Amino acid sequence: MRGKSPTASDFFAKNRVLLSSGKVFSVRMRLRFDPRARKAAAPSAFYSQKNKKMERLFERTFYATRWFLAPVFLGLSLSLVALAIKFFQELAHVLPHVLTLSEADLILSLLSLIDMGLVGGLIVMVMYSSYENFVSRMNLDDQKDEKLGWLGKMDSGSLKNKVAASIVAISSIHLLRIFMDVQAISNDKLMWYVIIHLTFVLSAFVMCCIDIITKKSH
DSSP states (O other): OOOOOHHHHHHHHHHHHHHTHHHHHHHHHHHHOOHHHHHHHHHHHHHHHHHHHHHHHHHHHHHGGGGGGGHHHHHHHHHHHHHHHHHHHHHHHHHTTTTTTTTHHHHHHHHHHHHHHHEEEEEEHHHHHHHHHTTTTOOOOOOTTTTTTTHHHHHHEEEHHHHHHHHHHHHHHHHHHHHGGGGGGHHHHHHHHHHHHHHHHHHHHHHHHHHHHHHHHO
């Protein structure tokens, strides 16, 4: 005949010294032998698990909202198409008259083409690096897909410095185009062009210094 299962009162009577040594142990034993204590603790455990599930669901949903940026970066690729059309349109205007154009006009046209090429490179850099930094890594095979060497190596700080350097280069090309036709530009406009260009240079220099200081502090 099986023995009678111990009750909570029997357990407390035999183990008073042991129970007095720790409150945590006493609570655990009470939950084990007292059905009312288990029923009282069950709702709190249920709500705790429910809150954790809701928290995980919210965090996953919140984290998935980064994919809203993917169409934005895809839209930048359409701007590359527009830039390529404009580039070949300018090239089509230059080539038929290449023998009759003066040296200054030819240089101005070439500077325009270089300017559009730099803008295209800036768009590609921002599009790919921003996607990898803020959305998801690109799963590309280095051999089959000809992965770019700098892809995946630029963080947000390096990206800002590259963008600032590209803007300075584009501004330099634009300023050089203006200097090639300096006779047709007033001194006031020329002064403002130089001031704006120096502002870009100073901004890029300050961003680079801040990035260096930040990396040294870490």
